[in-house]
Amino acid sequence: MELTRRQLLALLGAGGAAAALGGCARDLAAADVGAPGFGDGAGGTVEMWCRSDTVNGVQAVVDAFHAAQDRVRVRLTPIQNGQYVTKVATAIRGGRVPDVIDIDDIYSTMFAFRDVFTDLTPLVEDLALGDALSPGHLALATKDGRHYGVPFLGDFSVLFCNTELFERAGLDVDEHTASFDGILEAARAITALDDDTYGWSFPGNASGALGFTVQPHVWATGTDLIAGEIGDQRGDVAGNEALRRTLDLERTLWDEQLVPPGCFADDASRWSADYVAGRLGMFPGGYGVVAPNASPELLDRSRVVLLPGPDGGRAFFDGGDNLCMPAGGKNPEGAAELIRFAVSLEQQARMPDGFYSPVRSDVVTPDFEAEHPLVTPTLASLDSGYAPTTLAYNLIYNQQDGPWLRMFRRAVFDGEVDAAMDEAQTTYDRILRQAEA
């Protein structure tokens, strides 16, 4: 029983090496979705994860899937947004993956690039939709021409306008939302209407929601805050004129008290509250945060336009979810059947019921447009949608301690726009370098 010290150390070292390697040795094999006969006779239970932000839309599709057939059952687990990447990654590492995940499209990139998802190219090609299937979604899950995800639901950032307040202030929605000057003018006029009316709002302490609604102003000019291809990316922050003017606009709106004071601390938990209460003229947000909470009357009075650049141009965040199949899932055939069902025309046309946008523009018919006027503008110009393809989106934009939120708060609340941008440039570069290491 006696161990010498040397024997003991040798034992520990061997154990340690075994542990490190053992952890990597679990290979998860991907199913061949294009194989002949794949998917015939699918059955059993499909384990599905979704992020908590989109649980409504996903649940609706799952319910419809259950109603349409009784061979395949789906067990749906919602997971908190901020932990999603961590949970998916640890599940893959742990070798116990769900069969299908509904993943924020911007996160599908990093997994697609690490070869841990099933190649779904045959499934996408079967749909034969071309550019009518949200190209922004698809690009984020594509590596070397292969698609590792299928677009599923759209969560697009747009500008909601309260037409009643616009009319009372004698403003025109199209004209005054076409550029920053127009926005500022409209915000001043609407704020002046009443003691409790405001022109604009932003969730000043919610990194992800700010990334969703503020970046499109920059993209509308055709530039991004991240430059280069994956593997060789750097920040394009310091000296980015479109960004400087965007931050300047938000700062001016804050300084002139054209946004509600609660915006300073809002972590997006009260994001749309002012708009649905009818106190806000313009609200950069998404259909999913307005429609569930707003009265039918307010929705009738609302109009949706894309987010403008400083001097024109418009863009929106091509957000939402892709459906992906982690390699090694136990029920790939059931998962594939669920995915086909979820992107079918019928299910996509019902997306607005769960407060999301469809991801295929061929759902837009005159009837659809009449019924969902607030959803149609983005579908009518799907090519104005954009989202950065990078491995570092999470770190830069969605973490509360990331450089994006820090830059926004310093620029807007402290008024140090240029210093904030210079500081962010360094952090962007470092994070991008680290993420690609």
Add this chain to the structure above:
Amino acid sequence: MSAPAVTRPADAAPARTTGPRRPARRHGTLTHPARTGLLLVAPAVAFVVVFVLVPLVSAVGISFTNLPLIGPWRFIGLENYASVLTDPAFWRAVGYTLLYTAIVTLPILALGYALAVVVRSNRRGATALRTIFFVPYVVGLTTLSFLMLLEAQPNSGMVNVVLKALGITDGTTAWLVDGPLATGLLCAMVIWAVSGLTMVLLMSGMQGIPREVYESAEIDGASWWVRERSITIPMLRRTIAMTVVLSVIGSLLAFTQFYILTQGGPGSDTTTVVMAIYRRAFVQLQLGAATAMSLVLVVITGLVTAAQFWLLRERS
């Protein structure tokens, strides 16, 4: 782990008493055979080997790789250390953690000492007071952080309501989205919550001081403060050192209260070292680099502990 569990005396207290108090019996006796002894200690030793020593040794190896949470890995030599040691974000986290530690340590000791003075007597109610002062520590920082989250809200939170009632603020302070304010609030909460442990340890020490020592001093007419300074504190030197080491290590490893209350923000203003490690490993998915950061933390913790023992060492 949450700081309360860490600051429980598990962490360092017994370390100096490792040596057996009696001459070690190298061999078993008839009633206490050596084999039985080994069998009795084997399970506990096995746990420690598997879950502490093996990971510790393998950490060194992992820190020389680029091991990601998912995907292939390779050896990259000292690259992680080069990257970590030149990463301003890491040093900001280290700096913030040291600042936080510096802020809370002395107040915890002072408050704990004051509470110990209150509860060490055999007056009526002293036992009840001791129970009360220790309850927040028992409840733990995890639960207290959730409650603080409610009370730090603008307008509705009691922190703001009280400050407004006192005329100090207008009650709309958004504590958790401002680095210095959030730090201040967190520090106040932690000091309040964990000084109970310091109190218990100091109280036990105080009760171990023979009464006669004080009686002779009282005859000399020494005042309360003089007696406290010239008798109690010197005699408690080692206990005080112990409580300080415990609270410092707990502070250096702080995570939970920050994760719940600020998530490290705004920006990275309240990001602690453990939080930075967690993010690097499980958000950035870079286990290799995170492990290098961990080993740096082990070294920092060790240095701080050693420095404190040196500073508070007994004068021979």
Add this chain to the structure above:
Amino acid sequence: MAAVTGTVAPPAGPERDTRVRRTLYVVGGGLAALVFVVPLLLALVRAGQPGDVVVAAPDGRFLDLSWVNFRLILDQPEIWRGIVNSVVVSVATAVLTAVLATLAGYGFAKFGFRGRGVLFGMVLVTLMVPFQAILTPLYLQMNAMRLTDSLLGLVLFYTTVNLPFCVFVMRNAFESVPGEIEDSAHVDGAGTLRMIASVLRPLVLPGAATAALYAFLASWTEFLGALTFLTDSSLYTLPVSLVNLQQGAYGQVDFGLLAAGSVVAMIPCVVLYVALQRYYVAGLASGSVKG
């Protein structure tokens, strides 16, 4: 250990009572007690308030308390499942830790064998290596052993974290047992386990209670490990469930529900501590006083 149990032996102290000192004691102690008690009472009040009252400036509804939040907990599987998981993990950890620490404490205190010093040192080294500092290799190790995403894994992990201190306490407890008691039992033919179970139990029970309570409290509120080692949301412990509730994983954040969940997390700690505090405080102190 009895020597530090202040409630038994009349405690010493530098005070000789004077009227001024007594007044100071009553006023100071009373005020301090308020500072420590009021926030916890406030938590109880919050738990009785509906969510919209919790986030509103105090008004007439402040004390309109009800059980509605606790009923919501019962309706919210994510929360009550967290409570169940936490109970399972904490109780199992407490039992396992107390048993292992008792065995090891007995072995280290009363048995002579080669390597005893080295092995005891190894157990104590753990105290110098906080698990937060080896989180990543520990995660890989647990993952390789298929102990991530498993309540059993969490129990084993928590047991390890708590063992060193508890082994130390138990060794102290056994060392204070006079050898004669054991010897006479041996004459009666008692085996090792029966020796612990029947002969030595009354003498070491306080130590075992300390170990069990210590391990229970530590694992009941532990957060970082549970967050890291659990992926399957049906296995989340209460602190992780509450964080998810707070961050909106289960829909709109209901602050009343969060307050009630926190109070549920608070109650077992307070009850167990008050019930066992004599042992617990003495046990905690034994480390530092004997040091």
